[in-house]
Amino acid sequence: xxxxxxxxxxxxxxxxxxxxxxPRPARRYLLLAASLYFYMAWNPKFVLLILxxxxxxxxxxxxxxxxxxxxxRMALLVSLVANVGLLxxxxxxxxxxETWLNLLHPGVPVAPMxxxxxxxxxxxxxxxxxxxxxxxxxEQEVIQSYVDYSLFxxxxxxxxxxxxxxxxxxxxxxxxxxxxxxxEWQRGIYFILTGFVKKLIFADRFSMVxxxxxxxxxxxxxxxxxxxxxxxxxxxxxxxxxGYTDIAIGVALLFGYHFPENFRRPYLAxxxxxxxxRWHMTLSSWLRDYIYISLGGNRRGSIRTWANLMATMLxxxxxxxxxxxxxxxxxxxxxxxxxxxxxxxxxxxxxxARIPLGVITFLVVNLGWVFFRAKGLPAALFVxxxxxxxxxxxxLLTGSNLALAGVALAIALGEEYGQALTRLANGPTWARTVAxxxxxxxxxLFTASDLAIPFVYFQF
Amino acid sequence: xAADPLREQGDLQRAVxxxxxAELDQLQDLIVARRRELAVEPDAAGKAHxxxxxxxxxxxxxxxxxxxxxxxxxxxxxxxxxxxWYMSYLEPNSSAxxxxxxxxxxxxxxxxxxTAVFGDSRIGEGFSARAAKVASGDRxxxxxxxxxxxxxxxxxxxxxxxxxQRTRFSTVVFALDRYSDHDGEDQSLRIGDMNYVVxxxxxxxxxxxxxxxxxPEVQSRVLSGCILRGLxxxxxxxxxxxxxxxxxxxxxxxxxxxxxYLDGYGGKPEDLAGLTVDFQARTINFPAGxxxxxxxxxxxxxxxxxxxxTGKLREYRKLWLGKIIDFYAGTKTRVVFLEVPRGPLHPQExxxxxxxxxSVRTRPGVSVLPADTFxxxxxxxxxxxxxxxxxxxxxxxSERLAQKLLELEGVH
Numbered sequence: 124x125x126x127x128x129x130x131x132x133x134x135x136x137x138x139x140x141x142x143x144x145x146p147r148p149a150r151r152y153l154l155l156a157a158s159l160y161f162y163m164a165w166n167p168k169f170v171l172l173i174l175x176x177x178x179x180x181x182x183x184x185x186x187x188x189x190x191x192x193x194x195x196r197m198a199l200l201v202s203l204v205a206n207v208g209l210l211x212x213x214x215x216x217x218x219x220x221e222t223w224l225n226l227l228h229p230g231v232p233v234a235p236m237x238x239x240x241x242x243x244x245x246x247x248x249x250x251x252x253x254x255x256x257x258x259x260x261x262e263q264e265v266i267q268s269y270v271d272y273s274l275f276x277x278x279x280x281x282x283x284x285x286x287x288x289x290x291x292x293x294x295x296x297x298x299x300x301x302x303x304x305x306x307e308w309q310r311g312i313y314f315i316l317t318g319f320v321k322k323l324i325f326a327d328r329f330s331m332v333x334x335x336x337x338x339x340x341x342x343x344x345x346x347x348x349x350x351x352x353x354x355x356x357x358x359x360x361x362x363x364x365x366g367y368t369d370i371a372i373g374v375a376l377l378f379g380y381h382f383p384e385n386f387r388r389p390y391l392a393x394x395x396x397x398x399x400x401r402w403h404m405t406l407s408s409w410l411r412d413y414i415y416i417s418l419g420g421n422r423r424g425s426i427r428t429w430a431n432l433m434a435t436m437l438x439x440x441x442x443x444x445x446x447x448x449x450x451x452x453x454x455x456x457x458x459x460x461x462x463x464x465x466x467x468x469x470x471x472x473x474x475x476a477r478i479p480l481g482v483i484t485f486l487v488v489n490l491g492w493v494f495f496r497a498k499g500l501p502a503a504l505f506v507x508x509x510x511x512x513x514x515x516x517x518x519l520l521t522g523s524n525l526a527l528a529g530v531a532l533a534i535a536l537g538e539e540y541g542q543a544l545t546r547l548a549n550g551p552t553w554a555r556t557v558a559x560x561x562x563x564x565x566x567x568l569f570t571a572s573d574l575a576i577p578f579v580y581f582q583f
Numbered sequence: 584x585a586a587d588p589l590r591e592q593g594d595l596q597r598a599v600x601x602x603x604x605a606e607l608d609q610l611q612d613l614i615v616a617r618r619r620e621l622a623v624e625p626d627a628a629g630k631a632h633x634x635x636x637x638x639x640x641x642x643x644x645x646x647x648x649x650x651x652x653x654x655x656x657x658x659x660x661x662x663x664x665x666x667x668w669y670m671s672y673l674e675p676n677s678s679a680x681x682x683x684x685x686x687x688x689x690x691x692x693x694x695x696x697x698t699a700v701f702g703d704s705r706i707g708e709g710f711s712a713r714a715a716k717v718a719s720g721d722r723x724x725x726x727x728x729x730x731x732x733x734x735x736x737x738x739x740x741x742x743x744x745x746x747x748q749r750t751r752f753s754t755v756v757f758a759l760d761r762y763s764d765h766d767g768e769d770q771s772l773r774i775g776d777m778n779y780v781v782x783x784x785x786x787x788x789x790x791x792x793x794x795x796x797x798x799p800e801v802q803s804r805v806l807s808g809c810i811l812r813g814l815x816x817x818x819x820x821x822x823x824x825x826x827x828x829x830x831x832x833x834x835x836x837x838x839x840x841x842x843x844y845l846d847g848y849g850g851k852p853e854d855l856a857g858l859t860v861d862f863q864a865r866t867i868n869f870p871a872g873x874x875x876x877x878x879x880x881x882x883x884x885x886x887x888x889x890x891x892x893t894g895k896l897r898e899y900r901k902l903w904l905g906k907i908i909d910f911y912a913g914t915k916t917r918v919v920f921l922e923v924p925r926g927p928l929h930p931q932e933x934x935x936x937x938x939x940x941x942s943v944r945t946r947p948g949v950s951v952l953p954a955d956t957f958x959x960x961x962x963x964x965x966x967x968x969x970x971x972x973x974x975x976x977x978x979x980x981s982e983r984l985a986q987k988l989l990e991l992e993g994v995h
Contacts, residue, residue, distance in 0.1 A: 129803040143642065308645030421750070524822075556652050563656040567813040568820055 124164040124209035126370045127322060134161065139377060143302070153215050154274055154378070158294050160244070161279040169241040172209065173277055179205040180251045181272045184258040188265045195259065202255040218445030224302055243283030247276050249409055254290040256413055263290050271297065280374040284367050286385040287405040296380045303379045309555050313548050314373030316562040321366030325527055327571035332519050337496050340506050345516015348490075348508035356496045357489045358528060361390065364403070388535045390488070393472035393480040395459040398488055406442070410435050412534040428464065433457035443495070448503055452494040459487060584722035604743045615637050621714055657811075664812035672781040672830060674819055675837035678778040681730045682741055688781070688842045689726075697724045697751065698988060701738045702758030704731035705923045709972035710758075711981040713846050718982035719989055725981075727845060729758075733779055734770045735903035736795065736833050740780040740788075744906060749914045754988060756919045759905065762954050763935035764897040773898045774801050781815045797903065851967035853877065855927045858963040860885050864929040870963075881969030884926040900939040919991065921952040924980065927966035929958070950991050959981065 124131050138157045141148055163170050166397065172414050183202035187195050221233045253273070258264035266272040275293045277280075303311065336343055336352025343352070365386035372382045385404050392398035399407045415435040421428040440453015490510070497503035509516075520528065537543035547558055663669050671687070673680035700710055706729030715725040728745070730737065738757065746752050774796070784792055789809035793802045808815040823830045837844075855877060858869030865886050869878055908918055920940060937954075944951040957980060965976030972980055 129807065302642045305642070305645040305648065308642065309648060312649060378671040550647065556648070556655065560656045560659060563653075564659060564813070567660065568817055569810050570814075570817070583694070 124161055126367065126374075127319065130164075131184075135374060135377075139216060141376060143426045147300075150165070151270055151274055153272055154279075155277065156401075158274065158277040158279040158282060162282060163276065165242045166239070169239075172241055172244070173247060174273070176206060176209065176248065176251055177269075177273050177276050180255050180276075183270055184255050184265045184272075185246060185267075187255070187259050199255060199259045203252065206252050209247045210244055213238055213244055215441075215445045232488075246285045246287055247282060247482070249287050249406075249442075250265065250289075251276055253287070253409060253413060257290060264294075266290070266294065272375040277291060278375070280371040280380075280382070284364070284371070285403075285405055285408050286368050286371065288382055288384050292383060293380070300379055303376055306549075307376055307379075309552070310548055311373045311376030312559060313555060314369045314376065316373075316559060316566070317544075318366040318369030318371075318373060319566055320495075320562055321362040321369060323566060325531060326359050326362035326366055328524060328527060331525055331571065333359050333496065336519060337498070337502075337506075340497070340502055340509070343519075344509055344513055346509060346511075346513040347516040347518045349506050349513055349516075353489050353493050353496070353506065353510070355520055355524070357390075357485075357492045359530070360492065360495070361386070388539050391481060391483055391535055391539050392488075393477040393486050394463050394484055395456060395487060396463050396467075397471070398484060399460070406439070410439050414438055421535075425464075429461040432460045432464070436460065447500055448494040450498070451503075452491050455491045455494065458493075601974045602666050603705035624669070628785065634804035651911075654812065660811060660813055664816060667782075669816065669820075672823065672834045673782075673816075674822060675841060677819055677834060678732065678775065679781050679816065679819070680834075680837075682733075682737070682779050683782050684837060685728055685730070685741065686744055687838055689751070692842070694751065695724055696753045697726045698754040699726045699742075699745070699752045700756040700758065700984070701733075701742070702729045702923065703733050703760075704729065705971055706758045707731055707845075708850060709923065709980050710978050710984065711846075711848070711850070711977050714978045714981040715985040718985035723985060724753075724755075725985070725986060730779065732775065732777065734773065735900060735907070736770070736773075736776050736984050737779045739903050739906050739910070740783040743910065744783050746916075749911060752916050753915045754919055754991075755907070755911065756921060756984070756988070757907070758921055758923045759940075760923060761925055761935075762920075762922050762940045762951075764894070764896070764900065764938050766892050766896050767887060769895050771795065771797060771895060771900075772801065777805050777815050781808065781812050783799035784809050784864070788808065807951065812995060814933065846961055847889060850972065852974055853967045854973050854975065855966050855968070856882065856904065858927055860928050860930075861888075877968040879969070880971075883930060884969035898936050901942075904939065904943070904976075908943060908946060911948060914948070917948055917950060919952065919990070921948045921956060921984070921987075922954045924960040924965070924972060924976070925955045926961060926969055927963040929961050956987060 124134060134157075138153070141153055145153055155322070159170055159173075162173065180202050183198045183205075186198035190198065216238060217235045220236065224231070224233045252264060254266075254272075258265050271294075275290055275297070278288075278293070281288050308362060333352060333356035336348060340349070342353070352434075368385040369380075372385075375382045383405055387401040387404065389398050389401035392401050415431055418431040418434060419427060434457075436453045436457030437450060438453070440449045440451070440456070443452070445447045479541065490507070493506045493510075494503045497506055534544065538545065546556060584865075648785045670683050673683055675681070675684060694697075695785060697991070700706055700712070700715075702710070706727060708729075710725075710727050710729060712725035712727045716723060719725075728741065730741070733741075735757075742755065746755075777792075778793075789806055792809055793806040796802050796805055804814075813820070850890075853874070855870060855873065858873075858881065860866070862885075867878075867885060869881070875880075904920075911918055920943075939950055943949050960972065960976055960980060962976075965972055965979070967973035
């Protein structure tokens with residue numbers, strides 16, 4: 124069930140109405156049932172997979188707190204094997220099998236196994252893993268109720284594409300639940316509308332340019348085509364994913380839950396390091412807390428730090444998808460982070476220097492998107508070659524697309540340096556009302572497509 | 584707010600980890616997050632207090648705010664798109680623009696008894712109201728209500744607003760592409776109909792209009808478009824915003840002079856003389872110099888792809904043409920059906936069942952012209968392409984229609 128469909132609007136209205144109509148003890152059952160229904164609307168049988176993992180992790184966590192020594196570690200191991208194993212099977216089995224068979228029999232085509240990737244598996248497994256590890260580390264109290272824990276994993280606003288919510292964040296709201304204030308409600312609506320505008324007006328429009336280019340890049344050779352097609356995808360994926368996150372945050376707020384921020388104007392970053400502090404922040408912090416720091420972070424010297432950065436980003440790349448392109452994309456960012464450490468250290472870039480550095484970072488990040496978007500390595504390499512050695516060609520980002528990019532930049536700068544959107548979101552009721560009306564009119568009149576185009580991150 | 588030992592313990596551990604890793608930015612993030620969470624606001628007396636948590640009453644206020652915001656949005660939408668203001672500046676050649684022009688002219692021209700001829704582009708191209716009037720000896724005033732791409736569903740909503748008192752037209756003629764209920768394209772699924780009738784639909788029509796589509800996804804799109812007219816008019820609005828001055832000028836000119844332009848239109852000069860078809864072998868020989876648009880329409884008309892026979896056209900006609908017949912039931916207006924010249928050539932006649940036409944031909948006030956009334960016009964030299972009569976076929980068709988209507992009225 125896509126957030127941008129009429130079906131979801133009806134679903135949300137019904138669940139919200141029931142949520143506030145039912146007595147408080149019944150609400151958790153309602154939310155859990157609604158969340159499972161939400162997931163089953165995509166593919167009913169895979170709800171069993173979620174329930175299986177929920178069961179494993181719920182009891183593993185209980186086992187961890189009630190045992191000592193090897194038994195604790197065994198419980199953690201069982202949970203990790205179940206989560207990573209299933210994620211690996213559904214997401215990576217074909218990739219590793221194909222790679223292995225290609226090594227054994229080079230040139231022989233490998234027919235893929237018929238495996239359907241369960242929607243949102245990368246998100247809910249990471250969420251579950253963080254809970255079990257936090258319990259193991261003593262950072263999270265074990266959850267005693269199966270229903271409570273199930274709701275944490277399956278809560279529908281974040282189930283299929285994040286943000287990756289930590290147990291601590293979720294249960295803080297859950298156990299101290301209060302209805303949203305009028306201001307929070309308005310902020311929730313504001314987030315939802317912002318998300319819709321990002322997705323339906325910005326992302327879907329940029330996707331037309333990006334799809335037209337990346338479907339057959341060899342049909343559009345040229346330097347400008349390569350850069351503008353890639354930048355169109357960079358803009359698409361930002362508006363698409365941050366739009367989804369905004370809707371998720373807004374919907375959760377309407378139910379009285381506060382999800383963490385996931386994007387903070389990443390394309391205004393002056394370095395790649397800063398980019399990752401602003402892009403998909405819940406995944407970045409997850410990778411930092413559970414992989415980078417677990418590997419030793421930067422406590423074991425420069426070379427080990429670079430290696431840790433590289434390993435973390437390679438895994439981050441692999442998390443996005445099972446292909447060499449994603450691994451290269453992750454490695455590219457890992458290398459960029461390591462190089463930045465050497466050049467800049469860890470200090471923040473300030474002042475006017477941010478402008479040229481910001482432009483360079485934007486181009487570096489977009490160069491990386493080529494691997495993310497292109498179908499296969501040869502296609503990606505073709506695009507990269509065009510970016511540096513192609514004839515001038517033609518800019519694909521023209522007219523309304525260019526105007527939209529300009530509007531987006533102006534809004535981002537306004538928020539970055541004047542907190543324009545935050546002021547609006549926290550402003551007087553009349554201002555929020557006007558903003559809501561303008562957003563609704565924009566959605567009615569400037570939506571890019573009548574078709575419900577799926578969110579990019581659903582494939583992960 | 585009571586201290587949360589679990590949370591504080593976790594934060595402490597994270598802080599230690601961050602310090603160990605010398606991740607100062609991480610530590611900074613943590614401090615900022617905790618400060619935000621514990622945010623205090625000074626009150627008038629300068630005392631710090633935490634924001635109050637909501638009660639269910641404030642939530643009710645928030646829901647009321649949501650409804651007010653939605654109502655305000657809908658009010659603005661109605662002002663722009665339901666007030667008729669925007670409809671007067673539609674692109675004249677657009678689907679809605681064609682329909683709205685017809686309504687505008689009917690409302691702003693002297694009201695006289697007329698015979699209105701409804702149909703798609705075959706009527707727009709193939710029928711001349713002026714020639715028909717002359718052929719009738721000025722006994723009948725004709726009005727060409729042909730709208731390119733329209734079907735019965737569109738005709739119903741057009742007619743309902745064109746003749747709200749059901750007294751304006753003495754006769755309404757409906758030109759069917761064929762009497763047979765042989766299924767081709769499923770007309771009931773044409774979401775494009777929404778774009779024609781967007782200005783004619785009332786809020787009370789929305790459910791019925793949406794239900795006339797059988798696919799739920801289409802139903803929801805159509806329902807949304809009926810309630811929020813900006814949705815189907817989006818492309819038109821974008822075109823207007825690109826060239827506003829040109830649009831306003833063109834729309835005004837069309838409103839003031841468009842009917843005259845149409846009345847004076849003589850038809851297309853091209854023809855398909857020399858066209859031959861082997862229906863058995865499914866091959867077409869086009870005359871030298873035939874253009875692509877002529878070939879494309881000819882292929883579609885002369886050698887259509889076979890379609891499954893589901894009875895959907897019969898049901899569609901029963902619903903929408905049935906509503907039109909019911910609209911005029913008990914009035915003085917006669918409803919006439921005719922079969923247009925089907926194409927520049929036609930295979931040997933095969934009698935296909937025409938259930939709908941057969942079911943209405945005996946109804947009071949309904950007349951059905953014989954199917955072969957215009958079959959002798961199905962000649963390549965009278966067609967500009969595979970569908971439309973040209974400037975030679977247009978007057979013949981118009982004059983014959985006038986004669987047939989006079990015959991129906993008993994005038995010879």
